[in-house]
Amino acid sequence: MSEHEEKDDGTTERGAGRALLLLRAGGLTFAVYADECECVTSWAEPAPLPHAPAPVLGVLPVRGRVRTVIHPARLFETLGLEFDRVPDEYGFIVSLVGDEQLALAFWMGRPVPLTPDDFEPPPDPPPPPPVRATFRRYGETVYLLDPARLFDAAMSGTERRRRRS
Numbered sequence: 001m002s003e004h005e006e007k008d009d010g011t012t013e014r015g016a017g018r019a020l021l022l023l024r025a026g027g028l029t030f031a032v033y034a035d036e037c038e039c040v041t042s043w044a045e046p047a048p049l050p051h052a053p054a055p056v057l058g059v060l061p062v063r064g065r066v067r068t069v070i071h072p073a074r075l076f077e078t079l080g081l082e083f084d085r086v087p088d089e090y091g092f093i094v095s096l097v098g099d100e101q102l103a104l105a106f107w108m109g110r111p112v113p114l115t116p117d118d119f120e121p122p123p124d125p126p127p128p129p130p131v132r133a134t135f136r137r138y139g140e141t142v143y144l145l146d147p148a149r150l151f152d153a154a155m156s157g158t159e160r161r162r163r164r165s
Helices: 072-078 147-155
Strands: 019-025 028-033 037-042 056-062 065-070 092-096 102-106 108-113 131-137 140-145
Touching (some): 028 072, 028 102, 072 147
Antiparallel strands (some): 019 108
């Protein structure tokens, strides 16, 4: 069992029977568990942040909270992996639950059921840190994202400001 494999009682996969939201961005397909999504809203241009890493598109208010908007395919670029460099077109923003107040930019999404049979054996090498698992759906590899690791993955290779004493 890997350090990030999720179990409820040691016998059942925690992801079994959970609904997913499939997302398309940068020519790739991503997924997040539906219960980790707070809401989906129409696209609005985020305010850019100076010196932000490539995956961070900027910040945007959603439901009274300022969300950091991340382009999921650009996460792969900072991790040294390739993605299709299609023109950036967005249709929606999915706000994620959690203290990080993150949102993902994407152009199309739909909810789908997930069964344990959908998962593939872990790839070799294993997926990059923000990816929990991969599986095949509609003939494509889908990257199941871990919201708890998205911010660290987006900020990898950048130095955060430190308070001066």
